[in-house]
Amino acid sequence: xxNIIFKELKELARxxxxxxxxxxxxxxxxxxxxxxxxxxxxxxxxxxxxxxxxRDVWETQGEKNPHSAAHYGTYAFKPKxxxxxxxxxxxxxxxxSIFLEAHNRHEASFSEASDQTSLARFGTLSINxxxxxxxxxxxxxxxxxxxxxxxxxxTDTLLxxxxxxPIKLTLGKWSATYIPIFIITSIIxxxxxxxxxxxxxxxxxxxxxxxxxxxxxxxxxxxxxxxxILISIWSKSSGLSLVSxxxxxxxxxxxxxxxxxNFANNYYPYPSKSEFNARxxxxxxxxxxxxxxxxxxxxxxxxxxxxxxxVDSISQLPFNYNGYRMQKGEEHEAKVYEKNYNLLNExxxxxxxxxxxxxxxxxxxxxxxxSMEIANTSDNLHWKFTKAAEAYRIKKQEFLxxxxxxxxxxxxxxxxxxAEKFKKLPKFNFTPPTLLEILKENGQNILFxxxxxxxxxxxxxxxxxxx
Amino acid sequence: MLNNNLKxxxxxLMRSKWLILLSISIVLLFAFATYNxxxxxxxxxxxxxxxxxxxxxxxxxxxxxxxxxxKGEKVDTPYWQLPNDPITxxxxxxxxxxxxxxTLSFIATGQSDMYTHxxxxxxxxxxxxxxxxxxxxxxxxxxxxxxxxxxxxxxLPLLIIAFSFNVLSKEKELGTLRLxxxxxxxxxxxxxxxxxxxxxxxTTITIVALFxxxxxFSAVAFNDFGSLIKLLLLISGYILFWFILSCFVNxxxxxxxxxxxxxIGIWLLIVMVIPATINQIGNSLYPTPSRxxxxxxxxxxxxxxxxxQNKIMNDYLRSHPxxxxxxxxxxxxxxxxxxxxxxxxxxxxxxxxAGYDSQLKKQQNLINMFKYxxxxxxxxxxxxxxxxxxxxxxxxxxxxxxxxxxxxxxYLVPMLFKExxxxxxxxxxxxxxxxxxxxxxxxxxxFMAIISISGFIFFFFINGKKNKNISM
Numbered sequence: 001x002x003n004i005i006f007k008e009l010k011e012l013a014r015x016x017x018x019x020x021x022x023x024x025x026x027x028x029x030x031x032x033x034x035x036x037x038x039x040x041x042x043x044x045x046x047x048x049x050x051x052x053x054x055r056d057v058w059e060t061q062g063e064k065n066p067h068s069a070a071h072y073g074t075y076a077f078k079p080k081x082x083x084x085x086x087x088x089x090x091x092x093x094x095x096x097s098i099f100l101e102a103h104n105r106h107e108a109s110f111s112e113a114s115d116q117t118s119l120a121r122f123g124t125l126s127i128n129x130x131x132x133x134x135x136x137x138x139x140x141x142x143x144x145x146x147x148x149x150x151x152x153x154x155t156d157t158l159l160x161x162x163x164x165x166p167i168k169l170t171l172g173k174w175s176a177t178y179i180p181i182f183i184i185t186s187i188i189x190x191x192x193x194x195x196x197x198x199x200x201x202x203x204x205x206x207x208x209x210x211x212x213x214x215x216x217x218x219x220x221x222x223x224x225x226x227x228x229i230l231i232s233i234w235s236k237s238s239g240l241s242l243v244s245x246x247x248x249x250x251x252x253x254x255x256x257x258x259x260x261x262n263f264a265n266n267y268y269p270y271p272s273k274s275e276f277n278a279r280x281x282x283x284x285x286x287x288x289x290x291x292x293x294x295x296x297x298x299x300x301x302x303x304x305x306x307x308x309x310x311v312d313s314i315s316q317l318p319f320n321y322n323g324y325r326m327q328k329g330e331e332h333e334a335k336v337y338e339k340n341y342n343l344l345n346e347x348x349x350x351x352x353x354x355x356x357x358x359x360x361x362x363x364x365x366x367x368x369x370x371s372m373e374i375a376n377t378s379d380n381l382h383w384k385f386t387k388a389a390e391a392y393r394i395k396k397q398e399f400l401x402x403x404x405x406x407x408x409x410x411x412x413x414x415x416x417x418x419a420e421k422f423k424k425l426p427k428f429n430f431t432p433p434t435l436l437e438i439l440k441e442n443g444q445n446i447l448f449x450x451x452x453x454x455x456x457x458x459x460x461x462x463x464x465x466x467x
Numbered sequence: 468m469l470n471n472n473l474k475x476x477x478x479x480l481m482r483s484k485w486l487i488l489l490s491i492s493i494v495l496l497f498a499f500a501t502y503n504x505x506x507x508x509x510x511x512x513x514x515x516x517x518x519x520x521x522x523x524x525x526x527x528x529x530x531x532x533x534x535x536x537x538k539g540e541k542v543d544t545p546y547w548q549l550p551n552d553p554i555t556x557x558x559x560x561x562x563x564x565x566x567x568x569x570t571l572s573f574i575a576t577g578q579s580d581m582y583t584h585x586x587x588x589x590x591x592x593x594x595x596x597x598x599x600x601x602x603x604x605x606x607x608x609x610x611x612x613x614x615x616x617x618x619x620x621x622x623l624p625l626l627i628i629a630f631s632f633n634v635l636s637k638e639k640e641l642g643t644l645r646l647x648x649x650x651x652x653x654x655x656x657x658x659x660x661x662x663x664x665x666x667x668x669x670t671t672i673t674i675v676a677l678f679x680x681x682x683x684f685s686a687v688a689f690n691d692f693g694s695l696i697k698l699l700l701l702i703s704g705y706i707l708f709w710f711i712l713s714c715f716v717n718x719x720x721x722x723x724x725x726x727x728x729x730x731i732g733i734w735l736l737i738v739m740v741i742p743a744t745i746n747q748i749g750n751s752l753y754p755t756p757s758r759x760x761x762x763x764x765x766x767x768x769x770x771x772x773x774x775x776q777n778k779i780m781n782d783y784l785r786s787h788p789x790x791x792x793x794x795x796x797x798x799x800x801x802x803x804x805x806x807x808x809x810x811x812x813x814x815x816x817x818x819x820x821a822g823y824d825s826q827l828k829k830q831q832n833l834i835n836m837f838k839y840x841x842x843x844x845x846x847x848x849x850x851x852x853x854x855x856x857x858x859x860x861x862x863x864x865x866x867x868x869x870x871x872x873x874x875x876x877x878y879l880v881p882m883l884f885k886e887x888x889x890x891x892x893x894x895x896x897x898x899x900x901x902x903x904x905x906x907x908x909x910x911x912x913x914f915m916a917i918i919s920i921s922g923f924i925f926f927f928f929i930n931g932k933k934n935k936n937i938s939m
Contacts, residue, residue: 242728
C-alpha cells in the first residue's frame with residue numbers, strides 16, 4: 001500500500017494542473033485572509049468605539065424622568081467574534097445593533113448586505129469560501145482518474161496480474177488523494193490560528209474551536225475523496241468520471257441548498273414585517289397598557305394592588321403606583337413579544353430543519369451549518385444575541401420603572417432621576433455558547449457528516465472487492 | 468460541406484440520448500425555477516394586498532370619523548386620536564408606499580428577498596434612518612433561491628460544457644480525426660460549423676423550454692413582449708459566449724478530460740471566483756461607512772438638540788417665517804420642537820448619508836469597470852434589471868419614499884404651526900405615492916458587451932488559428 005501511495009503522490013507532484021490549481025487557491029486564500037483581517041480589525045474597532053460612545057451617551061444624559069430615559073433608549077451591539085474572520089456565515093444578512101427602548105422590542109437593523117451591491121449574492125471571497133467550494137474541486141482534480149487512468153493506460157490488467165490486493169489498492173489511492181489535502185488544510189488552519197492569535201483585541205478566540213472547525217472540514221474532504229474514488233471506479237472513462245464528480249459537487253454545493261430554500265419558503269413562510277408588527281399590536285391591545293390607567297387591564301391591576309395592600313386609594317400605597325403600573329405594562333408587552341418572537345423563531349427552526357433534513361442529499365449542508373455555528377456567525381447565534389438583548393431591555397425597563405416606583409412621590413408627576421443613577425444600570429454583555437454547547441446543539445449535523453463518511457467508505461471497500 | 472455537416476450532426480444528435488437528456492433537464496430546471504419565481508412574486512403580491520386592505524380599512528375609519536366631526540356629531544375616539552389633528556393623521560394614518568413587482572419579476576429574485584416592498588413613513592421618525600429590510604431567515608439569503616437567473620447563470624454553462632467539451636477530442640480519441648483531416652474542409656471550419664449547429668439546437672431547446680415554463684406558470688409575462696425579447700437575446704448571447712469558449716478550448720487543448728477540466732476551471736473563474744473577488748475587493752477598497760457610526764452620530768445630535776431646543780425653534784421660525792403665527796401667545800408643544808429639531812438632524816446627518824451614497828456608488832463603479840471580465844456579472848445585472856429587483860431599483864424605491872414622505876410632511880407640518888384642522892378636503896388633496904421604475908435599462912449595453920467578448924474570443928483566438936494545424 002505504501003508503494004501505491006508513493007507512486008500516486010509522485011505522479012501528482014509531476015502534474016502541472018495540480019500545481020496550477022493549488023497555486024491559484026493559495027493566492028485566493030491570501031487575498032481572502034488579508035482583506036478579512038482588514039475588515040475584522042475595522043469592524044471590531046467600530047464595535048468597540050460604538051459601544052463605548054453609546055454607553056457615554058446613556059450615562060451623560062443628565063437628570064431626567066426615568067420613563068423619558070426609557071424612551072430615549074440605548075443600543076445593544078453584537079460583538080465581532082474572532083472566527084468570523086474565517087467564516088462570515090450569515091453576519092452580512094443580520095444586523096449588528098438593536099435599539100432597546102420602552103414598550104417596543106426592535107430587531108437588529110442595518111445589515112451589511114443591504115448596504116452593498118447585488119454582487120454580494122455571488123458570495124464573498126472569504127477563507128471559508130475557498131475551503132468549502134474550491135478545495136473539493138482540487139480533490140476531484142486529484143482523484144477523478146485514479147482508476148480510469150489504469151484502464152485507459154492498460155495498467156489495470158498488469159496490477160491484477162501482480163496480485164495486488166484490491167482493498168489495499170483502493171485504500172492506497174484513497175490515501176494518495178487525501179494526504180495532500182490533509183497536509184494543505186492542516187497548514188492553513190495552523191497559519192490561521194497563528195495569524196488570529198497575533199491580532200489585537202481579538203474576542204472569543206479559542207484554539208479548540210479552530211481545531212474543531214479544521215476537523216469538520218477534513219471530514220468533509222474525506223467524504224468528497226471517497227465519492228471521487230468511488231465514481232472513478234464506476235466510470236468507464238476519465239472524462240465521464242470527471243463530469244460525474246463535478247455534477248455531484250454542483251448538486252452538493254449549489255442545487256440542494258437552493259432547493260431547500262424554496263421548500264423552506266413554501267412550507268414555513270415568514271410573515272412580512274408589517275404583518276408581524278400588526279399581530280403584536282393586536283396582542284398588545286388586549287393587555288395592560290402601562291401608559292393608560294383607564295383600560296380594563298389597568299383597572300383590574302389597580303383593584304388587585306389596592307386589595308393586596310389593604311388600602312382604598314393609590315395615594316395610600318407605600319410606593320408610586322405609576323411606576324408599578326408601567327412595569328406591569330412592560331411585563332405584559334414583553335410576554336407579547338416573547339410569544340410572537342418565539343413563533344418566528346419556530347418558523348426559522350422549521351426552515352433550518354428542512355435544510356438539515358436535506359443533508360442526506362448533500363454533506364455540504366451539515367458542514368456549512370457546523371462551520372457557521374463554531375465560528376459564531378450562524379443565525380442560531382444571532383437568535384441568542386437578540387434574546388440576550390431583549391432580556392437586557394426588560395431588566396433596563398425594570399431598573400427605570402422601579403426607580404419611579406420606589407423614589408417618586410405618590411401622585412406627583414415631575415419626578416426626575418439623578419444623573420448619577422444612570423451609571424448604575426449594568427452594561428450589556430453577550431457571551432457566546434461554549435464549544436461543547438455548540439457541538440451538543442449540532443448533534444444532527446455531526447451525525448449526518450459521520451453517516452456520509454462511513455456509508456460511502458463502506459461502499460468503497462465493498463466495490464473495491466469486486467474490481 | 469455545410470449541408471453535409473448539418474445533416475450528419477443533426478442525425479447524430481437525434482440518435483444520441485444526449486439530446487433527450489438535455490431537453491428533459493432544461494425543461495425540468497426551467498419549470499422548477501419558474502414555479503419558484505412565481506411563488507416568490509405571489510407571496511410579494513399577497514403581502515402587498517394584505518397591507519392595502521388594512522390601509523383602506525384604516526382610512527375609511529378615519530374618513531367616517533372626520534365626516535362625523537365636520538357634521539358636529541359625537542365620536543367615540545379619544546381626543547388624542549382624533550384625525551382632525553394633522554399630526555395625528557401623520558402619525559396614526561401614514562400613507563402606504565408600494566413597490567409593485569414587474570411583469571418579469573419571477574425570473575430573478577435579485578434583492579427582492581432582502582427588502583420590503585411597502586413602507587409607511589410617519590411624520591415621526593427619521594426618514595433617512597428607515598430600515599427597509601424584510602423579515603427573512605438569513606440562512607435563506609445566504610444560500611439563495613433556485614430561480615431562473617440561477618439556472619441561466621450557473622447551470623446553462625455547465626450543460627453547454629457537458630454538451631460540447633469533446634466535440635473535436637472525441638474524433639481524435641475514436642481515431643476519426645485523421646479521416647476528417649483528409650476531407651476537403653479545414654478541421655477548424657468543420658468544428659465551428661459543428662459547434663454552430665449545436666449552439667442553434669441548444670438555444671432552440673432553451674427558448675422552447677423557457678416559453679413552455681412561462682406558459683405553465685406565469686403566462687402574464689407574454690404581455691411584456693419587449694422585456695421578453697431582451698431576455699431571449701441575453702440568453703442567446705450568454706449561450707453563444709460559452710459555446711465559443713468551448714470551441715476555443717476544443718481547438719487549443721483537444722483532449723476530452725483536459726477540455727472538461729479547463730472549461731470547468733473557466734466556469735469557476737467566471738461564475739464564482741471573479742464575482743466573489745470583485746465583491747471582496749470592492750468592500751475593502753470602498754467600505755460603506757459603519758451604520759454603528761451613524762447610530763452614534765444621530766444619538767449625539769439628538770442629545771445636542773435637546774439641550775438647544777429653544778434656540779433651534781427660534782432659528783427654525785426665522786427660516787420659516789410663514790409658519791410663525793401673528794399670535795404672540797403661540798405655544799410650542801412637543802411636535803413643534805420635534806419638527807424644528809428634525810430639520811437640524813437632517814442637515815447634520817446629510818454628510819454622513821452622502822458618505823453612504825458615495826461609497827455605494829464607488830462600489831457600483833468598480834463593478835461597472837470589472838463586469839466585462841465576467842459575463843456572469845453582466846447577466847446577473849441584466850436579469851435583475853429586467854426583473855426590477857436590482858439594488859438600484861430598491862435604492863430608488865427608498866429615494867422615492869423619501870421624496871414622497873418629505874412632500875407629505877410638508878403638507879401636514881405647516882397645518883400644525885398654523886393651528887389648522889385636518890378635513891376630508893385635505894384628505895383628498897394629500898400627496899399620494901405612486902412607484903415609478905426610473906432605473907434606466909442597460910440590457911442592450913450588457914447584451915452588446917457579451918456579444919463583443921464572444922466576438923473578440925472568436926476572431927482573435929479561433930478564427931486567427933484557422934491556418935494552424937490541429938494535433939491529430
